[in-house]
Amino acid sequence: MNDWMQKLKMRLPVMVLLAATFLFWGSYDPCKPDGPVLLDSPALADAAVAEGDCSEVNSVFTLRRPASGIKPVVRFVLSGIAGCETIRLSGRIRAENVVRGRYHSSCARLVLVQRDIEGKWVAGTESRMYGAGSFGWTEFLNDYLILPSTVSAEVVLLQSGESGTAQFDSIAAYPVKARAAGPWKMAFAAAWGIMGVVYFRRCRLHTRRLGHLILLNALVILVGVLMPNTWLQQAPGRIHSIMDQFSCAHGSEAPELQKHLVTAGLDIDLVDHVVGTVNRSVGHFLLFGSLSFLVLLSVALERLHPFHYLAVAFDMLLFGGVTEALQYLTPDRTVDVVDLLCNAYGMLAAMVLFSVVRVCWRWCARNRVA
Known part of the structure; x- marks a missing residue:
């Protein structure tokens, strides 16, 4: 017990700074309005395009898609986006029996689409305003960086799942600009930098x-979470091609994997949750899984007390929270609880893999001695 308390006290400064980061930046709006509202609780008559089974009552849109039916979609063209640097899109979504399609985002979705002078789609800020299955009214908000090649923008409501009903309410879009948060970000960045130097020594x-x-893996994770989204969007076409191919393959193989897991006796809702979560943040799952495995292997090679395996699990969860909190200090990254879940699932997968490897290693060692 004394050893536990000592280790907890050693990690207390990190836990306090982590809580302070989440509390401060979680309640801090990095943007402020920068012009008139572009769209506010529209009606179906205001839509430029309405396809499929779409209806609206008091600005509440209902999009229904029967199995193998037409994909319902409603599009609103935004006027007056010239000079806008960032557009904030917000709204509420409710879903009923929405069956996810081929891709993870093929479900009830609210998104802002940017187009160039030729009317072609412009790859902009990633949208996380979507959901599948059945859930009640849920608030969504996304800030979209308007790219230089963008000349027009649309707010799109769609139900791109295989079937189900999606409802949308309180749809609003308005320009925003960043607040002068530089001094605060620098203060928190300095605090985390000092903490990293201190714990590099304290954790030996x-x-x-x-x-x-271990250090290389941790640095890769830190670079990944701190890298601006704009850098990723400006990556060479070859990288985007590889990512698209992976998404297609992953989307087509996931249902087959889920069938095997359900056949093995796992609850179907649990399987859908885990697979859907990992699909959204595969990088977090793999990198935190590999980091956890390396730390566990290091503990085994140093022949430390089994108690240290539990300490590794706690440290991985703590480090996952730190990496997620650091995204508050970036210009355009967002904190997402799904990433935190992926970190935890990666750690659990690493612990299972390590346990299997350890049992096999001991079995082989006993047979060799015999």
């Missing part, structure tokens, strides 16, 4: 058996 990372690999 420089003396670990696999210290270099």
Whole structure:
């Protein structure tokens, strides 16, 4: 017990700073209005396009799609976006028995689409305003960075799942601009930088058996969460091609994987939740899984007390929270609870894999001695 309390006290400064980061930035709006409202609780008559089974009552839109039916979609063209740097889109979504389609975002979805002078779609800010299955009214909000090639924009409501009903309410879009949050971000960045230097020594990372690999993996995670979205969007076409191919393959294979897991006796809702969560943040799952495995392997190689395996799990969850909190300090990244869940699932997968490897290693060692 004393050992537990000592380790908890050692991690207390990180926990306090982590809580302060989430509390401060979680209640801080990084943007402020920057012009007249572009769209506010529209009616179906205001739509430029309405396809499929779409209806509206008091600005509440209902989009129904029967199995193998036409995909319902409603589009509103935004006027007056010239000079807008960022457009905030908000609204509420409710879903009833929405069956996810081929891709993870093929479901009830609210999105802002940007187009160039030729009317072609412009790849802009990633939208996370979507959901599948059945859930009550849920608030969604997304800030979209308007790219230089954009000349027009549309707010799109759609139900692109295989079937089900989606409802949308309180749809609003308006220009915003960033607040002067530089001093606050610099203060928190300095605090986290000092914390990293201190804990590099306190966690004895420089003396670990696999210290270099652990440090490299941790740095890759930090670079990934701190990298601006605009850098990812400006990546070479080859990278986008590979990502698209992976998404297609992943989307087509996921249902088959889910069938096998359900056949093995797992609850179908649990399987859908885990697979859907991992689909949204595969990078978090793989990187945190590999980091957890390396730390567990280092503990085994150093022949430390089994108690340290529990400490590893706690540290991985803590590090996952830290990496997510650091995204508050970036210009255009957003904090997402799904990423935190993916970190935890990656750690759990690593612990299962490590346990299997450890049992197999001991079995082989006993047979070799015999």
